Amino acid sequence: MYLIRYSSTIFLFLLMLLGGCKPWQKLETATRTFIRPLPATFPASSDTANVAHVTWKEIIKDKGLAALIDTAVQNNWNLAIALQRIKAAQSDIFFSQGVLRPKVNGLVSSNLRRFGLYTMDGAGNKTTEIYNDRIIPEDLPNYFAGLQASWEVDIWGKLQNQKKAATARYLASIEGKNFITTNLIAEIANAYYDLVALDNMLLITEETISLQEQALEMIKAQKAAAAANELAVKQFETHLHNLKGSRLEILQEISLNENRINFLLGRYPQPILRDKTIINQEQPIKVNIGLPSALLQNRPDIKQAEYELIASKADVQAAKAMFFPTLNLNGSVGFQAFKTSLMFQSPESFAYGLFGDLLFPFLNRSAIKASFIKANTNQIGALYNYQRVILTGYLEVYNQMLVLKNLQEIYEEKSREVNAVNESTAISTELFKRGRANYLEVLITQQKAVQAKIDLVSTKKRQFQTTINLYRALGGGWR
Template identity: 25%
Template sequence: MNKSALTLALAVTLAGCSLTPDYERPESGMPERWVPAALQADTGKVASIPAAELGWQAFFRDDHLRQLIGIALENNHDLRIATLNVEAFRAQYRIQRADIFPGVSADAAMSRTHTPEAVNPLAAGTNTQYSATLGLSWELDLFGRVRSLRDQALEQYFASEAAQRSAKISLVSAVANAWLTLQADQALLKVSQDTLKTYEESLTLTQRSFDVGVASALELSQAKTAVESTRGALSAYTRLVAQDRNALTQLLGGPVPAELLEASSLGDDLLAEVPAGLPSDLLQNRPDILQAEHQLRAANANIGAARAAFFPRIGLTGALGFASGELSDLFGSNSDYWSFTPSISVPIFNAGRLRANRDYAEVAKNIQVAQYEKAIQVGFREVADGLAARATYSDQVQAQQNLLEASEEYYRLAERRYRGGVDSYLNLLVAQRQLFAARQQLIGDRLAQLVSEVNLYKALGGGWLADEPQS
């Protein structure tokens, strides 16, 4: 009995062995700091607060937008699926972890058998047996196979959590961009309505001038052309507004409250400032990069399980209980029994299956390394694009604002000259169209600027926190 205890203790000591390769994080190849070209000359402007710690409720300042995001986080189906995936991987990890510990079971049974005299005259009759047994089964994880599978399941669980955060970031940014697009299209619709009203008034005046012989048929035709083209634009923006609302309905997972769809100006107070220059290692806070790294760790652990499959598997099975022909004597002094059955399974020939499994695990790890490096490169580009957009959109929007003011002045002068009979209607029509185009372009540029800020916030790992600090 002492020898068995010593053997068991030795086996437990050897169970600390593992064939899983040591994990080494691949080189990221990223620069030391994220600094846009516009800030390289002035390092004092480099921010030190990561965007991941700027919660979306603080970043988005419009109350209607915050309410829409809150509804989406509660009802969006894609986010719900991601959350359920986390629960599923958590359960799988718990299942795999349970294999490390011994399995204990308690059983009770009663059996009655009748043997005819024609079969066995000496044992003929009806026999009854009662039993109560406590069973134990355990695989000695000498080479770390079970623990490697547990580690793999754990990393898959962590990867699913990162995927959930990534889905939340994507949802927050998608709702914000959809809402901003709706606001821009509503503004464009309003501009089209105002422009159409101006064109219709001009057509009425031109029609009167034509009726008295002052305006030519060409000028009348030009006025009609301007009206009809603007009506076409009005129909297009009406359609876009409806489609934008449908997109929000899908993202929110249900009807959108009408009061949250009211038109709002695309002003400078919609979004908070996103930190511009950040240490490059903060990209490790991006959930998609964390997800790729956890999947890489899972593939690394799977190699250990594949290697351990080449070695023997040792199992211990035991039972301790009572058996008696009478229920009243089941726990008597002479009814106890026990059994101990160690077993060992050694792979001898499997037509190369184990070697193929090991090769597959190593190839799968190399695939995950490539996926991890790709995730970093994607993050690098998204942040770089966002910083480049920030450095240029401000000047672009200001230039378009100046162009709009000049177009308004051009339109006023052209209208005054046409009404005074100094200039032709063609110059007035050109001024009207230029003013309409300048208004449209300014709204489009402002929308692109806001969307780029939202995308930069997302690229830097922000959006999955509310107002609580990052843990």
Template identity: 30%
Template sequence: MHKKYKIIVVIVVLSLLPVGCMVGPKYARPEEQKSDSYKNERNLDTLASVTNLKWFDLFNDDVLKDLIKKGLENNYDLKIAVSRIDQLRAELGYAKSDLFPSFQYGATINSNEKNFTPSNAGASMSWELDFWGKYRHERNAVQNELLATEEGRKVVLSEIVTNIAFAYFQMRNLDDQLEITKQTLAAREKYYGIINERFTKGYISEVDKVQIEQQVAIAEAAIPNIQRQITFQENALAVLTGQLPSDIPRGKTNTELRIVSEIPLSIPSSLLENRPDVKAAELRYKASNERIGVAQAMRFPSINLAAIAGFASADLSNLFLGSSYSQNASAGIAGPIFAFGKNKRRVEIYREQAEQFKYNYQKTYIVAISEVEQSIQDIKTYKEEWKARNRQVQAALINHKLSYERYNSGYVSYLEVLDVESKLFEAQLSLAQLSERQLSSMVQLYKALGGGWNL
């Protein structure tokens, strides 16, 4: 067999050897603390009821939906996440290229024949065979990091949707509080006029007058405080939607708003594998596990192939003649002998890093279960609390009316009226806040279950 063909056969055989020679640990999924369902037992629903429900089916307010759409289009955190995905895709292509030969070309022109460096033109090939799987492990690691980053984009997406919803609910709650406070102020100012007139005519003492005057001032002071908070929420919504600060449009009140979906309140804990942060944590552990293989492969010899072909001549005019042509192929092997434990310690470093990613995955899974459990409990208790607080408000309204009638008839002092009115005011504000928290808790559960956050 011609020498040239022998070299080709050797190269082909060596290139096929790495297929079954990968070193490094095989991936094993970490153990998870499983449970059939959460401790707050309710009717079991299917996985599809959560994962197939999209965020735009969750809300019945077109203004809120429009704000969320703007957030998904303009939010800078989401743009950063998408850019990271594109970066990882480029890094994956970079890692894959190490599995193949690299080709180079070069040329040198010398007009002086006495120069020790002759004129030359040629091409070369170099290839480190991935005999032990070093580059394949790195490729797999980057691929898992890419998938983790894509899951990270979903995490950012869910944060945008939920944060916009939370900020909107809080803004509408403050709108309700501002309206309640204005109505309270108007009622107090009206009654202040009546009491002041009675004081002027000498029917009542100055104590009643200063008491209602104090209550008017309290209501007046509450209004600018609420207005500052509204501006803060409007600015927060502007940032979340990637806009300059501006007036935010209003849709339905929190009382009118409803989370229109029926989110299941008892789900097997295995459902949380659908959560993007849980998926991302496992994928990062997979990537770190692959890098143990990279470190182990670096302890073994590397096998390199090289080939060169081209023309070289001291006489530039004879550069491309047949007599100036030459070619060569070679193979080499190199590996570590003794490095005072450096290579072994490298493997240990990557192994411990993988352990850290494993523990982070297990922690993320437990936190996910805790968040769902808390959200379920929040929904249940906020609903019960809202019903009780609503009964309190209705009773306080009746008591407020009766106390004024009793005061006007001279049966009680104005101090009793003030006490009743203050409790009514506080109950109304609490009811408005509970409406917001009910809505937020439903969105929080939806987020905690990891469903429906796809574009």
């Protein structure tokens, strides 16, 4: 009867403890935020294939640029740091796996105890033989050599969820490295096309300087023949000095861009080998946009955010399990004696022990609740970040599509402008030689010709860069 009564009391006490372990029920409603779906298609696009599945070596045909990218993938410092993050995240998985298993340690210990004579142990030891008619000494040594084990039984899945979170963060670190790789390739390609465009702008400027020097000599000759005045000479000289200043600025930009590429390659300044004629080629590829849903699988930053969201959910489940009791099993087995010479006599010195603890969180529930609130808040933040990254990816693709389409039309107009201004330059120069046009008309026409040619090169460069940026926005480059 007493046994039933005490058992019932203990059972009710456990139910009260477990019944109070539900503070998350009011908090979990905050996580019920739905992910907004992506649009079914991109505007003005009917593609179903996606260029992101094509490797960057199939996209970039320029051998010089491909060699630079290969070097960067091997030597870039950001990638090297990302690889170390992956190793650190992998070690977290190993740690969480180890926590799930029982811990077994070799143990060698010694201690000395003296019991008070007016205690049960002390009084009993005073009259008890321990070995060969020898009474237990007042100062009692104790030596032990064997194995000690402990194991937290994962009843509520706390440790499993910690392992799941560690695994998800490991996968997120891999996607983070892939995202760095994608951006690195795009950044090197953009810098390379900047460099090639600057080379062509330098060539245009130097050709114009040569023509301007010839024109200056001609206007000086006309002045000597009283066919022109000093103002005309100074105007031509001013334009010539302006062109030479522009050339110096271009040379400076070339050096800065070379150093920018060298930094991405993880090396000190040195010349960058490049094909200066690539700017005159057609666009490297035809970009297939595909469906927006493909971004979820192809963009490393979206996959990274998804794994971070999975990890945060596992963190919430692990934090929830902290409200429940913890079952720990402890044991030891080995040899024990009060003298080292008797340590390994079997079975007399053989010893073992097995203990079980059921720990109920009671007074520290506020700390556990705070930990759960933090995990829950992090989960909501991870969800918002996931939706933000998806929206960012969609808009990047959409914007690059619009830019690429407009650049093609702009390039066609710029080509017509260059053809027209070349004809104007030839006509104005011929008229000036015959005295039917003044020097200002020649200067204005030359200035327009230089600017039109530079704008054409700049537009072509932007076409190449936008193609690469669209490829990156779709999630290409890391494969």
